[in-house]
Amino acid sequence: MLNLVILVILAGAIQSCQKSMKNIYYVERMDQQEDSPGNLVDIDWSHARLLDDFISPWQQAPTNTLFRALYDDDFFYFRFDxxxxxxxxxxxxxxEQEVVRSERVEIFFRQDERLDPYFGLEMDASGRVYDYQAHHYRKFEPQWTWPEGQLEVRSKRLTDGYTVMGKVGLESLKTLGLMDGNRLQAGLYRGRCTQLQGGNAEFHWISWIDPKTEQPDFHVASSFGALVFIK
Incomplete structure (x- = not known):
């Protein structure tokens, strides 16, 4: 009986650990002198860890979404393929609000689980950015913009898809109260546009973390994980 109890406890601990690891992405540091790029297209992503386990919690369908990130002394760099x-x-x-009716990838940042506030970067396949500040629940401030000079986003169309690359100034992340030491609380998502007629769009929703909501919803605390900057 005692052995059974121990096994149950160990199984629970392993499951909890696996869940915790699933919610963390480690951001590798670029060598400041050798690797830091003059612009986004010059970035060497070979040292970045590949995040390829995006999920589709509400539909059984391929996700076909990859994420990578790096950082240096000045910027947090990210890439979706x-x-x-x-x-x-x-x-x-x-x-810019036409982005929400388009094929897109998204990053949300938050200070804490209250989502008061949190910040969204929604980026379509053409490189347009819808940036906003919001408060729980879905109280948007669409006129808000990311601090000047602290955000750059580029996109590239490919024969079989697209890439979105960007960089966010670490100064802005600190000013907005988003950096907690070497940890950044973030959500990573994709809105796969499956149908577009006029301004009416339908989506297949894809997420890094399963928010465990009955209906598709990224604007909840349970959809966030942690980006941990390796020093």
């Missing part, structure tokens, strides 16, 4: 044969992007007035 998406495999997609039918890239749907909505364009009307080319307003």
């Amino acid at each position: 998406v495999k997609e044969s039918n890239i749907l992007v909505y364009r009307n007035q080319n307003d």
Whole structure:
């Protein structure tokens, strides 16, 4: 009986550890002198850890989404690689909020689990960025913009998908109260646009972390993990 209890405890501990590890992505540091790029397209991503276990909690479908990140003394660099044969992007007035009707990837940052506030970067396959500050629950401030000179995003269309690359100034992450030592609380997502008619879009929602919600929803504390900067 005692052995059975011990086995149950060990199994629970292992499961908890595996869940904890699943919620952490380790951000490798670039060598400041040798690797730090002059621009995004010059980044050598070979040292970045590959995050390839995105999930589709609400639909059984391939995710075809990869993520990598690096950092140096000044910036946090990120990259999404998406495999997609039918890239749907909505364009009307080319307003940044048209991103929410388009094929896109997303990063959310938060100070803590209260999500008061949290910050969103939604980036479509054309490189347009919808950046905002928000408060729980879904109280958006769409006129808010990321601090000047602290954000750059580029995209590249490929024959079988697209890539979105960006860099965020560490200064802005600290100013916004998002850096906790070497840890950054973040959510990583993709909105795969499966149908677009006029301004009406339908999506297949993809996430790094399963938020355990009945309906698709990234704007909850349970959808976040941690990006840990390796010193």
